[in-house]
Amino acid sequence: xxxxxxxxxxxxxxxxxxxxxxxxxxxxxxxxxxxxxxxxxxxxxxxxxxxxxxxxxxxxxxxxxxxxxxxxxxxxxxxxxxxxxxxxxxxxxxxxxxxxxxxxxxxxxxxxxxxxxxxxxxxxxxxxxxxxxxxxxxxxxxxxxxxxxxxxxxxxxxxxxxxxxxxxxxxxxxxxxxxxxxxxxxxxxxxxxxxxxxxxxxxxxxxxxxxxxxxxxxxxxxxxxxxxxxxxxxxxxxxxxxxxxxxxxxxxxxxxxxxxxxxxxxxxxxxxxxxxxxxxxx
Amino acid sequence: xxxxxxxxxxxxxxxxxxxxxxxxxxxxxxxxxxxxxxxxxxxxxxxxxxxxxxxxxxxxxxxxxxxxxxxxxxxxxxxxxxxxxxxxxxxxxxxxxxxxxxxxxxxxxxxxxxxxxxxxxxxxxxxxxxxxxxxxxxxxxxxxxxxxxxxxxxxxxxxxxxxxxxxxxxxxxxxxxxxxxxxxxxxxxxxxxxxxxxxxxxxxxxxxxxxxxxxxxxxxxxxxxxxxxxxxxxxxxxxxxxxxxxxxxxxxxxxxxxxxxxxxxxxxxxxxxxxxxxxxxxxxxxxxxxxxxxxxxxx
Amino acid sequence: xxxxxxxxxxxxxxxxxxxxxxxxxxxxxxxxxxxxxxxxxxxxxxxxxxxxxxxxxxxxxxxxxxxxxxxxxxxxxxxxxxxxxxxxxxxxxxxxxxxxxxxxxxxxxxxxxxxxxxxxxxxxxxxxxxxxxxxxxxxxxxxxxxxxxxxxxxxxxxxxxxxxxxxxxxxxxxxxxxxxxxxxxxxxxxxxxxxxxxxxxxxxxxxxxxxxxxxxxxxxxxxxxxxxxxxxxxxxxxxxxxxxxxxxxxxxxxxxxxxxxxxxxxxxxxxxxxx
Numbered sequence: 001x002x003x004x005x006x007x008x009x010x011x012x013x014x015x016x017x018x019x020x021x022x023x024x025x026x027x028x029x030x031x032x033x034x035x036x037x038x039x040x041x042x043x044x045x046x047x048x049x050x051x052x053x054x055x056x057x058x059x060x061x062x063x064x065x066x067x068x069x070x071x072x073x074x075x076x077x078x079x080x081x082x083x084x085x086x087x088x089x090x091x092x093x094x095x096x097x098x099x100x101x102x103x104x105x106x107x108x109x110x111x112x113x114x115x116x117x118x119x120x121x122x123x124x125x126x127x128x129x130x131x132x133x134x135x136x137x138x139x140x141x142x143x144x145x146x147x148x149x150x151x152x153x154x155x156x157x158x159x160x161x162x163x164x165x166x167x168x169x170x171x172x173x174x175x176x177x178x179x180x181x182x183x184x185x186x187x188x189x190x191x192x193x194x195x196x197x198x199x200x201x202x203x204x205x206x207x208x209x210x211x212x213x214x215x216x217x218x219x220x221x222x223x224x225x226x227x228x229x230x231x232x233x234x235x236x237x238x239x240x241x242x243x244x245x246x247x248x249x250x251x252x253x254x255x256x257x258x259x260x261x262x263x264x265x266x267x268x269x270x271x272x273x274x275x276x277x278x279x280x281x282x
Numbered sequence: 283x284x285x286x287x288x289x290x291x292x293x294x295x296x297x298x299x300x301x302x303x304x305x306x307x308x309x310x311x312x313x314x315x316x317x318x319x320x321x322x323x324x325x326x327x328x329x330x331x332x333x334x335x336x337x338x339x340x341x342x343x344x345x346x347x348x349x350x351x352x353x354x355x356x357x358x359x360x361x362x363x364x365x366x367x368x369x370x371x372x373x374x375x376x377x378x379x380x381x382x383x384x385x386x387x388x389x390x391x392x393x394x395x396x397x398x399x400x401x402x403x404x405x406x407x408x409x410x411x412x413x414x415x416x417x418x419x420x421x422x423x424x425x426x427x428x429x430x431x432x433x434x435x436x437x438x439x440x441x442x443x444x445x446x447x448x449x450x451x452x453x454x455x456x457x458x459x460x461x462x463x464x465x466x467x468x469x470x471x472x473x474x475x476x477x478x479x480x481x482x483x484x485x486x487x488x489x490x491x492x493x494x495x496x497x498x499x500x501x502x503x504x505x506x507x508x509x510x511x512x513x514x515x516x517x518x519x520x521x522x523x524x525x526x527x528x529x530x531x532x533x534x535x536x537x538x539x540x541x542x543x544x545x546x547x548x549x550x551x552x553x554x555x556x557x558x559x560x561x562x563x564x565x566x567x568x569x570x571x572x573x574x575x576x577x578x579x580x581x
Numbered sequence: 582x583x584x585x586x587x588x589x590x591x592x593x594x595x596x597x598x599x600x601x602x603x604x605x606x607x608x609x610x611x612x613x614x615x616x617x618x619x620x621x622x623x624x625x626x627x628x629x630x631x632x633x634x635x636x637x638x639x640x641x642x643x644x645x646x647x648x649x650x651x652x653x654x655x656x657x658x659x660x661x662x663x664x665x666x667x668x669x670x671x672x673x674x675x676x677x678x679x680x681x682x683x684x685x686x687x688x689x690x691x692x693x694x695x696x697x698x699x700x701x702x703x704x705x706x707x708x709x710x711x712x713x714x715x716x717x718x719x720x721x722x723x724x725x726x727x728x729x730x731x732x733x734x735x736x737x738x739x740x741x742x743x744x745x746x747x748x749x750x751x752x753x754x755x756x757x758x759x760x761x762x763x764x765x766x767x768x769x770x771x772x773x774x775x776x777x778x779x780x781x782x783x784x785x786x787x788x789x790x791x792x793x794x795x796x797x798x799x800x801x802x803x804x805x806x807x808x809x810x811x812x813x814x815x816x817x818x819x820x821x822x823x824x825x826x827x828x829x830x831x832x833x834x835x836x837x838x839x840x841x842x843x844x845x846x847x848x849x850x851x852x853x854x855x856x
Contacts, residue, residue: 060746080748088742094375096790096844097616098799104739111736112747114729143794159743171742328669329621332676336776378620379787383837385624386780390830393702393776397824400698414684488628489684492677499670544688550681557674561666 011074013038013167013199014059018068021054028054031068032225034218036199038166041190042227043210044203046220052203055220056169059201060084073166080112085165085198087156089172095145102127102140104155108162130158133192149176153185161192168193170202174209182209189213207234208255234258301531304484304545307425308523311480312493314432316516317439318477319498320508321470325450329378330367330471332491333385335478337363339413339487340392347395353424356479356487363388364475368468415486415546428480435473446470447508484523485546493519496553500560522552587819595713596772600815602720603769604781604807609727610765611786611807612800613758616738621669622659622759624779625676627766629655631700631775632683638696639686645715648767651679656763660756703774703818703826712771719768726761734758773811774826781807784833791844806836 014036021029028051036042046052057063058070061079070077072084085108093099106127110117131137136154139147144155153173160168170189174182186202190213193200204210207217211230218227219234221242226233233239234256239247247260296302322331341359342352363384370380439446448456449466457463474494481490501514526549534542562569587593614623633651634644655675662671687697698704737744737751744751762782769778789802814828 062745079745082747084746086743086746088740091740093739094618096376098612098790098794098796099616099739100794100796103796107732107736107739107743111732112744112749113732116728116731141794156740156743163747169746323667323670326667326669328667328673329624332621332624332673375618375620378618379615379783382620382624382779382783383787383834386777386784386830387834389776390780390827390834393774393824393830394827396698396702397827414687486684488680489677491673492681495670495673496677499666499674541688544684547681547685547688550677550684554674554678554681 011038012036012071013040013073014201015071015074016068019058019065019070020067021051021058021063022066023054023063027223029058029220029225030223032220032223034225034227036201036216038199039194039197040199040215041193041213042199042201042216042218043207043214044201044218044220045205045207047205050220051223052220053171056086056171056201056203059167059169060086082163083166085160085163085168087153087160087168087170087173089175090149091152091156093145095143097143097145099144100141101136101144101147101151101155102131104144104152105131105136105140105158105162108159111159126162127158130162131155134158134161134188150181150185153177154188157185157189157192161196166198168198168200170200172203172205174204174206179209183212186210186213211254211256230256298531301527303420303422303425304527305524307420307428308484308527309520310429310432311477311484312497312519312523313516314435314477315481315493316497316501316519317436317512318474319494319496319519320501320512320515321446321450322474322494323498323502325470327471327474328491328495330364330381331474331478331494333367333381334360334363334471334475335482335487335490336385337388338475338479338482340388340395342482342487343392343395343399347399351421351424353427353479353483356482357476359388360475360479360482361472364471365468368471413486413488414544415482415484415489420483424483428483431476432480435476438469438473442466442469485549489546489550492550492553493523496550496557497522500553500557503557503560504563518553518556522549522556525549525552585819587816591710593815593819595710596815599713599716599772600811601808602716603772604811605804606720606723606765607769607778607781608785608800608803608807609724610762611782611784611803612796613727613734613738614762614782615786615790616735617758619759619762620779620783621672622656623762623766623782625659625672626652626655626763627770627775627778628676629679630763630767630770632679632681632686634700634770635683635686635690635697639690643711644700645712645767645771648770649719649764652763652767652770653760654763655679656759657756660759699774700770701775701826702824703772703777703829704824716768716771719764723761723764723768726757730754730758730761772825773829774824777826777830780826780830780833781810784837785810788833788836788840791840806833810836 012035014034016032016034018031018033019029020027020031044052044055054063058065059072059077061077061081065077072081106117106123109123109126128137128140131140134154134157136151136158139151144152147155157170157173168189173185177185186209189200189202192198201218202210207230214230216227217230217233218225219239219242221239222244224242226238226242234249236247236249239249239258239260243260245260247258250257250259322328338356338360341355341357343355344359345352345355366384367377367381370377370384445456445461445466448459448461449463453463478490478494481493485493497515497519498511500518501511504514505511526545529548530542530545533548536543588597614620630648630652633647633649633654635647636651637644637647640647658675659668659671662674733744733749733754736747737749737754741751765782766778769781773781785803785806786799788806789799792802793799810829810832813832814825817823817828818825
C-alpha cells in the first residue's frame with residue numbers, strides 16, 4: 001500500500017504550531033513547533049517528565065491545549081480519531097484472566113463498538129493475518145496473562161494495526177525489553193510501517209535502538225522541543241539550549257550518550273538510559 | 283457551664299457504670315485503631331481488614347453457640363483468618379478473589395451457626411450483637427483483656443514501626459536493605475486482626491472497619507507527615523467514639539421505640555462526617571468565601 | 582422426593598425461577614467483576630443494598646426499592662469518591678456508611694429481626710410472586726446492559742489508555758458498569774442473601790478462569806457452575822431448612838478450590854500451547 005503522491009510535503013500528518021500545555025502549575029510544553037510528513041519514522045526522545053506522554057495525549061485529543069494548535073491529518077486533534085493507532089506501554093492483567101492472545105489483538109478490530117463480538121470469517125482472517133505479520137501466531141491461543149511483556153507488546157501492536165491507522169503512536173515500547181528484543185521490535189515496527197505507508201512516532205528515552213530506522217528525532221527537554229536529523233539534534237549546543245544547562249553528547253562505539261549536570265562540579269543526573277554520573281562514563 | 287453540660291449529656295451519664303466502661307474501652311480501642319488504620323490505608327489492605335472482621339464474626343457466632351465469651355471467638359478466628367489471608371499469594375487481584383471466596387465460606391458457616399443459635403437457643407438478639415456491637419453489655423473482665431492486648435499491640439507496633447513503614451511504602455527497597463518483609467507483613471496482619479476484633483466487640487463485625495479506615499482516611503487527607511497523620515487518626519477516632527457513646531446515651535427516649543438509637547450508628551456517622559470535612563478541607567474556605575460574597579452582593 | 586413440593590409448592594416455583602435467573606445474571610456480570618478485579622466492590626454493594634432494604638422496611642415500602650436505591654447509590658458513590666481516593670478505601674467508607682444506616686433502621690424496627698436474617702443469609706421462603714416478576718424484569722435489563730457494554734468494557738478493562746484513544750468514554754462506562762453490578766446485587770440479595778451474593782458473582786467465574794483461557798468457554802463454564810450451585814443449594818436448603826446462603830457459599834467454594842487444583846496441575850500443558 002503506497003501513499004498517494006498528492007499527500008506529500010503540502011499535507012503534513014502532524015502539524016503542531018506554538019503548542020503550549022499547562023497542567024496545574026506546570027508548563028509541560030512550551031510553545032513547540034513540529035511538522036511531520038507522511039511515512040516518516042520519528043523517534044520522540046527525552047528524559048522522564050519531559051512531556052513525551054503529554055504530547056502523545058495531546059495528539060490523541062485527550063489533554064486540552066492551553067495555547068497554539070495541533071492538526072492531525074489536516075483536522076484539529078480530537079478524541080477517538082480512528083486514523084491514529086496507539087500502543088500503550090504496558091497492560092496489567094492477572095495471570096488467569098480468560099483471554100487469549102488473539103482476543104487481545106481482536107480488540108483492535110471491533111473493541112470500540114457496542115454489543116457482543118460475533119464471530120465472522122472476515123474478522124478471523126484479518127486477525128490471523130496480523131498475528132502472522134507481528135510474529136505472534138505462536139501464542140495466539142495462549143492466555144494473555146501468562147505471556148511475557150514482549151509477547152504482550154506484539155499483541156498490542158497487532159491490536160493497534162488492526163484499526164488501520166495512518167499514524168501509529170507507541171508509548172515507550174522498549175523500556176522493559178532487553179537490548180536484543182528492543183532492536184527486534186524497532187525493526188518489526190519499521191517494516192510494518194513501510195509496508196502500510198504509516199507514519200510512526202515511537203517514544204523512548206534511549207535513542208540507540210532507533211538509530212538504524214529513524215528518519216528524524218523529536219527531542220523534548222523541559223517542555224522545549226527540537227526536531228531534525230539525528231546528527232543535527234544530538235549536538236552539545238542544541239541539547240544544552242533545550243535543557244537550559246550544559247549538556248554533552250558523546251559518541252562511544254557508534255552509540256550516543258547524553259551527559260549533563262545542573263551545577264558545574266555536581267554529579268550529572270540521568271538524562272537518557274545510557275547516561276551516567278559525570279565522574280564516570282561506561 | 284453546667285447548663286451546657288446538662289444539654290449535652292443526658293441525665294445520669296456520668297454516674298452510669300456501663301457508660302464509663304464503654305468510654306474507657308471505646309477510647310482505648312479507638313486509639314489503637316487509629317494508629318493501625320494508617321498502615322492499613324497505605325498498605326491498601328482495606329479489603330483484608332474487612333474480611334478479617336467478617337470472618338471474626340463467624341468465629342463469634344461459633345463461640346456463642348458453644349457458650350464461650352464471644353470475644354475469644356472473634357479473636358481466634360480473626361487471627362487465623364489473618365494468617366490465612368497473608369499466605370494466599372502475592373498477586374493483589376488473585377489474593378483479593380481468594381480472600382473473597384474464603385470469606386464467603388466463613389460467612390456461610392456463620393449463617394449456619396446463627397441459624398442454629400436462633401433455632402436451638404431461641405436467643406434471636408445474639409446475631410445483632412455480633413454484627414453490630416455490644417459496647418454497653420461487655421463483661422468487665424473483657425475490658426481488662428482488651429486493655430492488655432491493646433497495650434501489647436501498641437508496644438509491638440512501636441518496635442516494628444520503621445521496618446513496617448519501609449515495607450509498606452517500598453517493599454522492594456526494604457528487601458534490599460535486609461528487612462524481613464514477609465515476617466513483618468505477617469506480624470502486622472496478626473496485630474491488625476487483634477485490633478479489628480477489638481473493634482468488632484464494641485462496634486460490631488460489620489462495622490469495625492469504620493473505626494480502622496475512617497479516621498485514618500481522614501487523617502491522610504489532612505497531612506502528609508506520618509507522625510501527624512497518626513495523631514489525627516487517633517484523635518478523630520477517639521472523638522468519634524466518645525461522641526457516639528454520648529449521643530447513643532442521649533438518644534434514650536427518642537422515637538420511635540424509646541430504647542435509644544444504636545451506638546455504632548452514631549460512631550459511624552461521626553466518622554464519616556470527619557472524613558467528609560477532611561475531604562472538603564480546601565474547598566470549605568473557598569465555598570464559604572463565595573457564599574459570603576454572594577450574600578454581600580444580595581444585601 | 583418429587584411429591585414433597587420441591588417442584589410444585591408455589592414458593593418453590595418462585596424460588597426456582599428467581600434463583601436460575603440470578604445464577605445466569607451473576608455468571609455474566611461476574612466475568613467483568615473478575616476481569617476488573619472489583620472483588621471488594623462485589624462484596625460491598627450487596628451489603629449496602631441490604632441496608633437499603635432495612636430502610637425500606639422501616640418506611641413500610643417494598644424492600645426491593647431500598648435494595649436498588651442503596652446498591653446503585655452505593656455504586657455511584659464509590660465511583661465519585663474513587664476519583665480522588667484510593668479505590669479500596671472509598672469502597673470501605675461507602676460500605677460502612679450504608680451498614681451504619683442499616684444498623685439504625687434495623688434497631689428501630691423490632692419486627693424485622695427474622696426478615697433481616699433472611700436478607701443477610703438467604704431464605705427460600707422469602708420470595709413472593711411480585712418479587713419474581715421484579716427480578717425477571719430487572720434481570721433482563723441487566724443482561725441487556727451487559728450485552729451492550731461487552732466490547733467497550735472489555736477493551737477498557739484490558740487497557741484504559743487504548744480505550745480512551747479510541748474515543749470510548751471510559752469514566753462513564755465504568756460508572757455504568759458499577760450501576761449494573763449494583764442492580765445485579767439488588768436482584769440477587771433476596772435470593773441468596775447479602776453476605777453471600779458475592780460467592781455467586783465471583784466464585785463461578787474465578788473457577789472457570791483456572792480451567793480455560795477462551796473467553797466464551799469461560800463464560801459458559803461459569804454459567805454451568807453457577808446454575809449447578811444455585812440448584813443444588815435450593816434442593817439442599819429445601820430439605821434441611823438450613824439457610825440457602827450457606828450452601829451457595831460452600832458449593833461455590835468447592836468449585837473454586839477444585840478448579841484451582843485442576844488448573845494448577847495443568848499449567849504445564851498451557852505452556853505447550855504457546856510454541
